[in-house]
Amino acid sequence: MDLYHELNDRLVKKKYNVRLKDVVRIFTKRLFYYIFDSHENELQPLRKAFLDIANNLDIVDGEAIWDEFQSKFHTIRTKLDLDAVAVVNFDPATKTLEEVYLACPGFYAISIYRLSHQLYVQNMPILPRMMSEYVHGITGIDIHPGATIGDSFFVDHGTGIVIGETSVIKNNVKIFQGVTLGGIQVKKILESTKRHPTIEDNVTIYANATILGGDISIGANSTIGANVWITESVPENSLVTYQTEIKIRPKKNGIS
Template sequence: MEEFYRQLFERQQQAHDMPSNVRIWEWARDVFRLLFPERNAKKLLTLDALKASFGLLQNELFDLLLSSRDCADCDHALIVEHFFARLPELYDLMMEDATAILKGDPAARNLSEVIRTYPGFLASCMYRMANQLWLDQVPLIPRILTEYAHERTGIDIHPGASIGRHLHIDHGTGLVIGETAIIGDYVKLYQGVTLGALSVDKLFAGQRRHPVIEDHVIIYAGATILGGETVIGHHSVIGGNVWLTSSVAPYTTVYHKPNTEFVHGKSIQ
């Protein structure tokens, strides 16, 4: 037992070289709440108070980076400056995602309802913040943010994925978007969709292994699309429970029947 305790103690020391997952998540949550006061119980009464709150979050991100051994070689100040300089653009992307849900879901009554209640909106917002940090080569923190969103929503989006404008995640539970997936604009994804790799062998690390989804594509519940060479052409519709490992042309409809898939009524392998 003494050796076991010693090993655990050594891991305890190593663990404190990284800010806690909760602290990292709370930072992102507080950014989210300032962007969307519908999610914030605290009302800010002046413009100066709003600016001061963002200033505190800038300082907090700097401290998170500074206290992380994994980010010892990061240019902390530049990363913070870049993230907050891009925040207006990220906010516009988030608002477009909220608008996509409002326009695409008959059950959504207004933007406030989407912002306050829709898990797909929360997941896409956390992805967009995490992706910005990922693009600035911040280690681990982006994964922590998207995994916390995964834990809360059941929606698993890797921060390395490339996702365009006007994303609509409908329901979303069980949705998986892999690291090298590329998703265009005006795409709608339902629950249980997997945009995955044909192989999870470590030999493929760092290579493109997830599909490309072009603009204006709808993918219905339970569909699985695999492979780095698989391209779903723009304005296509992929039906529920379809399994695809090969590309389909633009304006294609693919639907599932037992033991086969059909494109416009023709059987495909």
């Protein structure tokens, strides 16, 4: 059987409810709101929505997964408050915590990451990826729910950031737009290996830097400059920059 007919045979046997994407979008938004306002009348509808999603995904232990997930809400909120404080402490354009909660796309992406990551570590299939792809579409920030991210994580601007599944980011890390923490190869046989880099404490990574490889570590207290391409480990307390010559000279007559 060729690939086309094999895939078609699977589709005939299993009807995929692609409309579930809209259900997950609404669930994810309401979950974010609940984490911050904790209205008790919202909890039961959230639970029902989760169980409906689990049923659509043929998950048999949805209630147990939800109960464990709900038990982690306070811990997740505490981590998010630390993330928000990191934004206010570092970003001169952000004046208040309220501004972070209401108007920072990076913080929104981190919030959904922390929620989806909890479901990921509970081995909930598909839903964590759907949640992360929802917020990816809203913010342009692609954080795989399998990534491990420590406290006080700050994403500035954020558009174009990619953080791969096996990335490890320690505490007090700051990342700017366009940064990629990726794999150096894309092969299916590598799926159970560490494919993405480790970023140690107190590292700042500026715009459009690319760091590739699962055996790569960026040492603590280092600064990675804009536009660098890194495929080897960086010692702690390092400054890594990309040098290029920029010439500035007067225009000649007639040259635009």
